[in-house]
Amino acid sequence: MNSHLMPTYNRQPVTFVRGEGARLWDEAGREYLDALSGIAVTGLGHAHSDISEAICEQAKTLIHTSNVYGIEWQAKLADRLAEVSGMESVFFCNSGAEANEAAIKLARLFAHNKKVEDPHIIVMETSFHGRTLATLAATGSPAIQKGFEPLVGGFLRVPYGDLAAIERLAGQHDNIVAVLVEPVQGEGGVRPAPKGFLRGIRALCDQHDWLMMVDEVQTGIGRTGRWFGFQHEDGLLPDVMSLAKGLGNGVPIGASVGAGKAAKLFGPGNHGTTFGGNPLVCRVGHTVLHVIERDGLLERATALSEQIRHGLMAGFESEPAIIEVRGLGLLIGVVLDRPCGELVRRALDHGLLINVTAGSVIRLLPPLILTNEQAEELVAKLVALVRGWLAENAEQVTD
Numbered sequence: 001m002n003s004h005l006m007p008t009y010n011r012q013p014v015t016f017v018r019g020e021g022a023r024l025w026d027e028a029g030r031e032y033l034d035a036l037s038g039i040a041v042t043g044l045g046h047a048h049s050d051i052s053e054a055i056c057e058q059a060k061t062l063i064h065t066s067n068v069y070g071i072e073w074q075a076k077l078a079d080r081l082a083e084v085s086g087m088e089s090v091f092f093c094n095s096g097a098e099a100n101e102a103a104i105k106l107a108r109l110f111a112h113n114k115k116v117e118d119p120h121i122i123v124m125e126t127s128f129h130g131r132t133l134a135t136l137a138a139t140g141s142p143a144i145q146k147g148f149e150p151l152v153g154g155f156l157r158v159p160y161g162d163l164a165a166i167e168r169l170a171g172q173h174d175n176i177v178a179v180l181v182e183p184v185q186g187e188g189g190v191r192p193a194p195k196g197f198l199r200g201i202r203a204l205c206d207q208h209d210w211l212m213m214v215d216e217v218q219t220g221i222g223r224t225g226r227w228f229g230f231q232h233e234d235g236l237l238p239d240v241m242s243l244a245k246g247l248g249n250g251v252p253i254g255a256s257v258g259a260g261k262a263a264k265l266f267g268p269g270n271h272g273t274t275f276g277g278n279p280l281v282c283r284v285g286h287t288v289l290h291v292i293e294r295d296g297l298l299e300r301a302t303a304l305s306e307q308i309r310h311g312l313m314a315g316f317e318s319e320p321a322i323i324e325v326r327g328l329g330l331l332i333g334v335v336l337d338r339p340c341g342e343l344v345r346r347a348l349d350h351g352l353l354i355n356v357t358a359g360s361v362i363r364l365l366p367p368l369i370l371t372n373e374q375a376e377e378l379v380a381k382l383v384a385l386v387r388g389w390l391a392e393n394a395e396q397v398t399d
């Protein structure tokens with residue numbers, strides 16, 4: 001099976017054929033609780049009736065024309081994104097990596113417009129921004145970069161959360177033009193920005209005339225309990241924001257959003273895409289925002305987060321192998337004191353979809369439509385699973 005697919009993934013031995021809300025079913029009819037949401041994509045769960053209807057209606061009306069013509073749903077979605085973010089203009093594309101590519105191009109154009117010949121963008125250690133050539137160079141992971149050298153240049157790297165390191169770079173280089181940062185590092189181990197970090201970056205960007213660019217591909221569209229992760233710092237506004245994942249609830253859409261000096265940088269001919277922002281995906285994106293607002297899902301994400309985190313902390317109390325339960329909203333990490341990648345398969349065998357990132361961090365990304373009962377089930381299953389696995393490991397050690 002799959003003999004004609006490039007083996008880019010170590011796939012789990014399961015194929016899902018149907019979903020509903022936070023549930024999935026495999027070919028054999030086995031049921032699973034989805035605490036991963038396709039890695040922060042299906043925030044409204046599977047087969048959401050409003051999303052299915054939007055897709056069907058638009059498919060029967062118009063799927064694609066071209067960006068050389070006006071696209072009504074694109075304009076409507078851009079208006080809504082501007083409304084909820086406080087930002088001004090949107091370029092639509094198809095993925096998170098493409099959204100970040102657009103952000104990087106915006107930073108370079110910004111630089112060249114002000115005659116900086118060799119522009120550099122400050123990026124973070126343990127960051128993740130995508131797999132295209134520029135975004136993998138921006139990504140803070142040698143494993144992801146290995147084999148794809150020469151890397152795209154123009155990036156300077158600092159430890160995540162280290163404002164003083166950014167200040168030091170400012171004193172050493174006169175060709176810095178932007179900072180690119182995730183409000184919570186997802187792939188990097190579910191690390192929320194330390195309090196004041198984003199605000200400090202904003203201040204440095206203002207001081208040095210740099211663009212503040214936030215990668216909200218994983219944290220955006222309600223995942224953290226606000227529309228966007230940067231909104232956890234009152235009054236903060238970035239110059240550029242990258243979106244994807246949850247915006248389409250499964251249809252491929254990305255967006256690069258601009259404000260202030262970044263809002264009008266791109267002109268005709270600077271950037272483009274054939275598929276990006278077609279009527280189908282934009283109508284779905286518009287519906288996603290509508291459902292989140294109508295159903296109060298930002299507040300729901302916050303309440304569910306509290307329920308799950310309290311449950312996990314109580315369940316793991318006095319378990320020395322659990323270092324921390326951390327995260328923001330429904331981006332939750334359980335940090336272990338040891339590599340725990342094998343828990344993914346084990347959870348699957350117990351009908352639960354989870355992920356392990358940074359080697360030893362269980363990452364939970366349940367949908368915003370999870371019920372309280374499902375949240376309880378998630379906590380109970382995970383605690384039992386991890387405790388059982390730790391007990392087995394301890395037996396092995398003492399054998």
Ligand SMILES: Cc1ncc(COP(=O)(O)O)c(C=O)c1O
Pocket residue numbers: 039095096097098100128129130131182186187215216217218219244245
């Ligand atoms: C923060 C962040 N940026 C960018 C990306 C890349 O998005 P995509 O896989 O849609 O290209 C991801 C994907 O996991 C991500 O988490």
